Amino acid sequence: MLIEEAIEFYKEQVKSSFESLTEKESEIQKMEQEQKESISGIQEESHNLQSQITSQFAELHQILTDKEQRLLGDVREEEEKIIKSMEKNLQGIQENLKSIQEELSKLQEQTDHKNSLIFLKTYS
Incomplete structure (x- = not known):
């Protein structure tokens, strides 16, 4: 019985760690997407400004x-x-x-x- 309880205890810890890491992964992916969008926005603004200056x-x-x-x-x-x-x-x-x-x-x-x-x- 003690082994099963120990296994259950560690499974809960792993499950908790997995859920925590899954949340962090989701947050970091969201941050990654926002950063990519920011980079794309800056590049577009820069190209527009360059075109305006040239014109x-x-x-x-x-x-x-x-x-x-x-x-x-x-x-x-x-x-x-x-x-x-x-x-x-x-x-x-x-x-x-x-x-x-x-x-x-x-x-x-x-x-x-x-x-x-x-x-x-x-x-x-």
């Missing part, structure tokens, strides 16, 4: 590219205006220089005359 930077790049093109166009337009004005001034300067050179040439011809009377007539 926003693409928009900013486009805005900056558009602004760059407008500014480059403005600079080219201003360059053309300035160069046209400067070329017009250059043309005036060249005409003035040509006129002065022609006048110098005439004066040189007059001073080169050997005949003083012709020089005096031309000069007066």
